[in-house]
Amino acid sequence: MAFGAPRARMVNPRLGTYFSIFAALYTALFLLVLIFEQLRLDDHLLRLAIFAGPILIYGAMGLSVATNETLCFFAAGRRVPAAYTGLLLGASALGGTLIVAGTGMFFFTGFDALVLLIGTLTGFVIMAIALAPFYRKFGAFTVPSYLGRRFESRTLRVVTAAVAAVPMLLVLSAELQMGGSVAQRLVGGSENGLICLLALTIAISTMAGGTRSSTWSGVAQSIALFLALFTVATTVSVIVTSLPIPQLANGPMVRGLVRNEVNEGLQLVNVWPLAFQLPPDGFSSLTKPYTQPFGAIGPLAFIIGTFAIATGISTAPWLLPRVAAAPGVYEARKSLGWATVFSGLALLTISSVAVFMRDFTLDAVRAERLGPLPQWLFQAAANHFVAFDQAATRLGFEGLKFDRDSVLFALPVAVGLPSTFVYFLLAGALAAALVTASATSVSLAAVLGEDVVQGMSWEPPSAQNRVWVARGFIAVVAICGAALSIAAPTDPLRLVLWALSITGASLFPAMILSIWWKRLTVGGAIAGVIAGFVAASFAILMSEMGTLSTPSPIAGILGLPVSLGLALMTSLMRPEASRHALSIVRDMRVPGGEIIYDREMQRLQLRKHART
Template sequence: MSTSAQSVFRNRMARYYGYFTIGFIAVSLLMLLLEVFAGLPTQLIGWAFLLLTFALYATIGVLSRTKVLDEYYVAGRNVPAVFNGMATGADWMSAASFISMAGTLWLIGYDGLAYIMGWTGGYVLLALLFAPYLRKFGQYTIPDFVGARFGGNTARVVAAICAIIVSLTYVTAQVVGVGIIMQRFVGVDYMIGVILGLSGVLVCSFLGGMKAVTWTQVAQYIILITAYLIPVTALSIQLTGFPLPQLSYGQALQRIQVLEQEQGLSKASESPVVPGKFVTSGYIPPFNEGLSNVAAIDAVRQLNTQFGLNVTPPAAQAIPDANKPELGDWRGTPWNFLALMACLMLGTAGLPHILIRFYTVPSVRESRLSVGWSLFFIFLLYFTAPAYAAFSRWQILENVVGKEISQLPEWTSTWARNGLIVIRDLKVLDGVEVGKEPTWVKNLINAGSVVVEDANGNGRIDLAAWEDAGDGKGRAGEISGSAVTKARVDGILQLNELGRTAGDGIDGDLVVLSTPDIAGLPFTIGALIAAGGLAAALSTADGLLVVIASAVAHDIYFRTINPKASLNTRIVLGKTMIVVAAVIAALLAIPRLALIAQMVAWAFSMAASTFFPVVLLGIFWKRANGAGAIAGMIGGLAVTIFYMANNYLNPAFNVLGISHLGSGIFGLPVAIILIVVVSLLTKEPSKEIQDLVENLRNPITDDEGMTKMIDKMAPAK
């Protein structure tokens, strides 16, 4: 496409999406007015936003359907930089960014900033190290790069398998987000919500591949950023009188500190493990997160609930533990923070579904510009997430914690009815039929922490005033045990009594979704957030499913097994694999193995220890060869998964207090060492490959010469 044609195309698309933005805002305002002045039912509003956005995505998917290979895999290589930046932003800002990042900040405060710093900093690495070189390379997938650069199909297949593992982990997190949103705002079961959401994904990626995905993601970015900014701006005006939440949430942090001190949540205390070491707890002080395996315990409980299993969860383990000083006390040190930030940053630069976005622009110059636009569009959301967390925590500490259960705001009852939160004060047992206790109480009964005695034989649990039963146990009428403390049966909600169905503590994934309810905003604002969260989850899922499908259909089947496969066979196989990958992701999403942000961090750790080192050395070190690349990818991935699995189940397995979220920090150096050592011990790459690297490292010119060089290299075929 000529420069003038590109300009005309860019202007036409800008006009179309400008009309779309105005129309979306107008429809949202109409829904708001109908709710406020005409009493439009909330469930109808939820369905309207769902059907409207899905109809839009389906329309783009149908209009973008294609059987042209370049369009199916790389959107025809004619996406202007600004639109590629928006598509990359949507591809990037998944359910983890939209839903879970503010929730993570809500839960752990300062330490959660590792996500923002890591995810944003990764784009600087992309711009400097990868984007222009990959665009000049000009093929279809990252395993394409590995296969051509390292001269063989074995390296290509290993890269394809790594891409599948990383992308499947990532897409599972998006599916979890879809299920949560559907459950809350449409009122359907979690699994039905997952199926409905994946149906929307398939309409786009199935019909038109990367072409449909790209133009759908542009629309999804507009929806998600609008949905993210409007509610928090309204909340900022409501609480501070200032319309820029990014600049006003300091007031929220000050109020949080006061409330935490009043409620005994913030204090300096001596470490139970290291005498003389003091750690300041609370929301704002940094590096005060201990290690635990609560996520693994929750996952096993989810599996038991969903599938009727009876698997025994791992024994609860937390560090620091005064009874086991040999396990160490890593609170107050920055190692875990730095490891997680590094993994997120390096993983960003190594994610296959982000790297292939730079194949879709018209030129090397546009690839550089698209990274800049991507960073700007991502900045708009990331700069706002801390405000979301601070305002929400302020509201909950002010209006929920410390209140009598009977006087809690209406939104808590709504979310409790939907099974999304649980009020964990034992006062709720008063009058409950014996044997019909809530699941969280049954877990305490099974653990022996609560004993129920129907003393009067009426079949119901009757509570009375709390009394000390001795031996560290309490009694309150017909319940007793170590979990029956005075605070636990007083009918006053404590922060640690806000829980979720299958675990302790409030679910961070609900924070953004619940903000409109917490602030008393109209339901339309909540539905708008739901539409944005769906856009974030679906846009990322689109790109990830295309990566998985192309890894199987293009890299493994066509490039390795059957190079003579017809164009139609390749596209049909690609579409089939999209459906298969979606079904597998739905099954993996059932147990909700961790918070969305945690699952995404796993994907980043794996990408940081596989693709980042192999692409980096593939571009900047001519001596790297196929044997080294294979050893590096396998070794890096193996070490990362080994550390991740062991620390996830047992936090006592750790180095310097680094959790499973930063496990890639151990796989990365192993991958680099293996690539270097094995490459030096084996035959150097051919002259053709070394010439290819020389040409690749001059990304000023475009990729015509590069394509000819790759076409001449038999190993790449």
């Protein structure tokens, strides 16, 4: 199957129109809720409308692109334009956890939260340069399928599937927890019940079309996220600074924070080089100036954390297979450029939100402030965003505690905007959690169906069986993710960082060496994947038990040198690369031409027909 001249005709030319209609509908819903709020319509109905309306649209979009074709179900027909792939990659990499908890991390740790920004963008750059074009040329639906076919090893395929399932379950659990928490703030009710509702929504909206459904509903969810985030941040920026670019307008405010925060009692904090103090899940007070570097994360931990996030993002098994849906290698490269732009804008925006909130907090605790406490503090306390002694006449930084996962939603309250802006942000954060949870569920279901059930056989099953097995696993994965979130609730930010560390330690060396070092053997790849996973898991466990001094969010990446070293030594001891594997590597490094995975599947299918 060649993908050459007809590439332009493969892409639906009406996609821009469809998603423009969605953006218009979403904006109209926001404006209607804003109008009805001014008319004093029941607040619960407004919350329910902005919660249920978008979810119904996401579900309808997922069901409308149902398919039973293998290529469409597992790779969206390989016709997703670069801009949409990049938008989806950027939103899926951040998710609700890094948007919501990341805002709190910028608010509490200031400069040190740049580890999220630098790590994420570096990960996309590594993916764009070293992995994505070659993975797209190979064309495998999952990372275990790629490694299995690259080395012609069923064992490696199953081992990689088992290893990759762990970080994907961690990410799914984190996003469902964050989504349930956000949904509870929006409509009330039981958080566990809302987690089950979100899992049901994911299953319904993605089972019909698999990757195709998650792609197009995910693009709509990504649009909802960025619309909410940019609209609120830009509105606040205009009100506070008279400039409509929040990512740049907070510069003068940061210069004021440097001096005033120290004068009001925030002193410079010294931490040891390996410190990695994340703001806890819950209420905390500010302890360090915003611009102080390495006051919560030490310089060595900052470097290790950046490396852990970058390696995890670049080889994430719920992100990397997305490039296989691009129409060609050139589009795969371009999609990573768009992903870098969108994720960078989102992270810069939440950092500006943190600066604005710091400024309002400084105004509330300022010693020379006259009169009663600002009214927004009482409204924020009523919404459980802030906790303080409401009988006090003067507050210090230690007396004002913010919920880490509420900093983003407290900004419209601090500015005095209508409650609809808070609901709009909540709906956007919920969309971010859904897009990552959906992408993870579909990718994990494909791994279970393709690489576990069919992992010990190269015989391709019928197209109907492949699709229905994966479709069933989507429901199973959604249920398991909800059960894990309810049974073992853990800080979502910590779960995501664990997942990225485990992914980087176990999969990054094998993926990089499989492309750039022809002498890597099957034994070396298996040893590297297993050793990296075991070392990363052991390091995280020891850190949580207190027997390892390295903080657990970055401890997992200590398994990467173990994985790399064992893969190199095992390959050098027993060089056994086959001629076919070497020809695959040479073919994979040529950007154009036939997709290798499709060619291999066609060859196996012909053998099967010849025998029968």
